[in-house]
Amino acid sequence: MSVLIVIVVMLTLLLIRVPVGFAIAIAGAFGLFVHGGLSDVLGVLQSAPAAAVSSYSLSPIPLFILMAQFVVASGVMDDLFRATQVWVGRIRGGAGIAAAGAGAMFAAVSGSSTAAAATLAHTSTTKMIDSGYSPRISTGLVAVVGTLAALVPPSIILVFYAVIAEESVGQVLVAGFLPGALVTLALVATLVVLIKINPSSAPAGQRHAWADKLRNLRSAGPVLLLFALVTGTVYFGVATPTEAAALGAVGGFALLAARKRANWATIKHAVTETISSSVMILMIILGAHILGYFITSTRVTPTVVSWVASLDVAPIVVVIILFLCYVILGFFLDQIAILALTVPVVLPLVTELGYDPIWFGVLIVLLAEIGLVSPPLGLNVFVVARTARRPTAEVFWGALPFVLAVVAVAALLIALPEIVLWLPETMASTE
DSSP states (O other): OHHHHHHHHHHHHHHTTOOHHHHHHHHHHHHHHHHHOHHHHHHHHHHHHHHHHOOGGGTHHHHHHHHHHHHHHHTHHHHHHHHHHHHHTTSTTHHHHHHHHHHHHHHHHHOOHHHHHHHHIIIIIHHHHHTTOOHHHHHHHHHHHGGGGGTSSSOHHHHHHHHHHTOOHHHHHHHTHHHHHHHHHHHHHHHHHHHHHOGGGSOOOOOOOHHHHHHHHHHHHHHHHHHIIIIIHHHTTSSOHHHHHHHHHHHHHHHHHHTTOOOHHHHHHHHHHHHHHHHHHHHHHHHHHHHHHHHHHHTHHHHHHHHHHTSOSOHHHHHHHHHHHHHHHHTTSOHHHHHHHHHHHHHHHHHHTTOOHHHHHHHHHHHHGGGGGSTTTOHHHHHHHHHHTOOHHHHHHHHHHHHHHHHHHHHHHHHOTHHHHHHHHHSOOOO
16 A cells, blocks of 8 residues: 555655656655655665766766767767768668668767757758658658667766666666667668658759768767767676776767867866766666665565466566557656656566566667657657747657657567577677
């Protein structure tokens, strides 16, 4: 009964727009008070803050956020889109393919789905529409491409999952690479099919000379180098995730300086945003710790595990039901909030059923990201609609075919977990 009361309290706080971290912490503290009295609450509050935020595994998060801020401020997205468009421009729909490719590269160094969508919408959506692309396809594609930032390493959300799940940060980060590549290919394939069905939705391609291709290739070089610096050093065991994040932050600043945008105002904004985002994430982690103490004291997790074990259904059925729940939660809640609320309860059940926690983490991040392009939350959709000055409903409908492509990739990863686990199993480790 106390668990139900805590859920109601937490949902009420979220509905009245209390910040997620505080809503989770207040609900958890209230649950501890109901279950064990004031002494339990005070005991947890004395130990939880230090235990929650002092973990070394958390240190990559502010560094990755700082790197993302520097990359966004550098304005590199314009060059990425142009370079990719020159290479695939002769194909009908080449600008759309360029948007997907450039979006994937930008996602690899931005770490933020919303930032990726906003930047890509600013640099490519309006250009695509002006050159004759269907507004529905243009906006829908960009909104979904932005979600790659949660999956392609270095992903702040994957780092957050690794910390909550107490898994290797490096392995979880690397595990997102192949799924991210598959999602990118699926989005490109969906775009090609849509254009084949309706050729008028995209203009004819434009050829570019090899000299132009090689000249523009240099624009993508710094971003690819930064991606290799961060992900490659972790994969080959050259650096820990924290060290790689520090290298990424330095590399992001070097990119900012090389493009002559490293002024005081830009640096101050980047640092301020980094502090703000980091504190928000740390508060959510603190709230999750307090709620976790309540869940442990009420033995919710063992009870759920025992109940599921008594069901006469195959383990994969239980996991698929959980995945569907994550899709639905993504419609209403922020991805970090979803992980903080559910992983402490759900992950022991999943591991008890025999599934790998790294595979599970990548899947739930991928599926929860669908909420960023689905009503009623659909944050990426609202960002793209506002930037491109298009109706929100148009962007939602435009995103639908690409969302189905993401779901198809998720189904493939469920059927073949080896796709997710191959890179983590072959990487060298420094952790």
